[in-house]
Amino acid sequence: GNISFSDLCFSSVTMPKLLQNMQSQVPSIPYAGCLTQLYFYLYFADLESFLLEAMAYDRYVATCFPLHYMSIMSPKLCVSLVVLSWVLTTFHAMLHTLLMARLSFCADNMIPHFFCDISPLLKLSCSDTHVNELVIFVMGGLVIVIPFVLIIVSYARVVASILKVPSVRGIHKIFSTCGSHLSVVSLFYGTIIGLYLCPSANNSTVKETVMAMMYTVVTPM
Secondary structure, eight states: OHHHHHHHHHHHHHHHHHHHHHHHSOOOOOHHHHHHHHHHHHHHHHHHHHHHHHHHHHHHHHHHOGGGHHHHSOHHHHHHHHHHHHHHHHHHHHHHHHHHHTSOOOSOOOOSSSSOOHHHHHHHOOSOOHHHHHHHHHHHIIIIIHHHHHHHHHHHHHHHHHHTOOOHHHHHHHHHHHHHHHHHHHHHHHHHIIIIISOOTTOOHHHHHHHHHIIIIITTO
């Protein structure tokens, strides 16, 4: 339920404004609106990351410890994981938004993107952005890379468990349980890591826009 709500809000942060701009042919957004969009975009992107990691742990327990599932994944633990995800994303999104708000934008204010993303805004700023870039790298490692590594470890254990299952029916059941989640994980983390943590000087605006469309629209869908 939380991941569905997060996906709905994640797409709603960017798509309605994009559709409005396309319909009106006047693609503009006020400064306060831009920072607000940035905050909620970061908020639901981070929330997606944490919830996907929690779901991977859930799949791991269900596959590797099926008889102990109810005792390990107790309602108390599930609620704690969800609450922790919501709280951590609040502070992370606020940190980046406040750091962006301290920058000055004194030249061309044309954003080559379909929403107010961090990278395009940093390119427009005429202030020193080294602190912002350092925080993106450090916090990105904590919010994106660590959950991604934990998901990989969880699925490595799941695969090891699959290899021990003698029946084809058991293997099919496990893959049907994990397949959709694993495909979302691949799309979501693949594009985000490629776009933010492994940036390339050769990345064109069109390429960055397509990659952003993949995790803001395609993945939630």
